[in-house]
Amino acid sequence: MAYGIDVELRNLTKRYGSFAAIDDISLRVPSGSFATLLGPSGSGKTTTLNAIAGFVTPDEGEIRFNDQAVSQIPTYKRNIGMVFQSYALFPHLTVGDNVAYPLKMRDRMSRAAVAERVRECLAMVRLEGYETRLPKQLSGGQQQRVAMARALASRPRLLLMDEPLGALDRRLRDQVQIEIKEIQRQTGATFIYVTHDQTEAFVMSDLVVVMNDSRISQVGTPTQIYDEPDNVFVANFLGGSNLIPATVEGVDASDYLVALGDGTRLAVPRRGQSMNVGEAAYIFIRPEDITVGAPTGAQERTVDVAATVETVDFHGDSLRITARIKNTSDVISIRTGRHQPVGGGADIGVSWKVDVSRLLKR
């Protein structure tokens, strides 16, 4: 299979009237990597993908494949495969003919070579032996796999996928996600994938590009995005995290010194942010990084806060506790082992290691 290409967007803007659907977007997706555009509805994901494909002409900026500007290259010459949420298979053609279609149209291959390529692509999506079926004789998941095989048939160096699993149920999605990732590894092609589902983005991607309001909010590996959100939008979009209001009171070489609403003073590591003394901030911390119990006071670089339990919910493998920090209205959400013996109204100590927290601008 062909190798991937390096895709670069430089200051890309696309306007519809006075509204910018994408606004000054810059991004580099290295050859052979799996990048996912993740963001809420209307944030500009599809417009970005369409610009890369050549369906949308940017008003400003440039798209480069392997360091060559592609603005003059029409879609059909960009060597791109595409898969959309709607499978868009030809209903009257068999599975084999659907997959062979782009080869016959474009590539003028011999019959034997086409048959061989169809077999290879159907094997890749685990549909060997389905050549003679019609699309209506397949499940939704199988139809989407045929669409993927068709997109792979001309050995694209770049595969663009726009919510391809949107129509499938959760279980099937989980399964096909892993298969798509595997296909990407096998082919070595660059994949750019659009979704609004964070788990999907995390499972498959080397690079997650979080979009908000026509701009890129953060780019990083799944763990960077999850553990080190750059801003409140990313922290909130990923859901389930704590954003505890705090005020910056000081700064030293490694930490910001902040005060919570109850007056508790604590340290939060500096990680390249520039916050001013007196500035309103949030402490970001994951529910699973907080422990409940007696104060651990003596331990170095650990924070202890007194709180009152408000709710305890059983989630099968864990408990979700919400607790209010004493003398404030700030609520902390905690995920603990399922055997944590606490009930509503209990006074607890809540603690976390300083190094798992982050400070974000409020």
Ligand code: ATP
């Ligand atoms: P979704 O997840 O709902 O598909 P998205 O993140 O892919 O959303 P886009 O489809 O890129 O978002 O749209 C971004 C914004 O640009 C939206 O507000 C949309 O209404 C607007 N937009 C997109 N295409 C056009 C168009 N052809 N004419 C006018 N506005 C457009």
